[in-house]
């Protein structure tokens with residue numbers, strides 16, 4: 464069992480991360496939700512410019528945010544891969560045969576070009 468108190472991250476618009484216990488972060492979130500007219504709010508002896516707070520995220524969401532920022536991507540199996548790395552998760556873990564690769568636009572275009580050349584040669 465994880466005895467460490469759950470943390471949440473207050474992500475500022477400038478990219479700064481302010482970590483605090485989930486309970487406090489949720490209080491801050493509620494204050495921000497309720498706040499309609501003040502630019503600054505005082506919270507636990509700290510002051511927040513309400514316009515500077517971008518998101519308040521759970522550790523899970525924060526991990527996802529950080530990984531995406533590092534150009535990692537999540538496959539259908541829920542595993543993370545670095546950019547350019549192919550996913551072989553379903554293949555390796557379930558023994559399914561690999562799915563046909565989805566071609567991107569430039570690859571499809573290239574195939575059309577090759578087909579066109581073949582047609583020209585057949586004339």
Ligand SMILES: [Zn+2]
Pocket residue numbers: 538539540542543544549550551552553
């Ligand atoms: Zn994968």
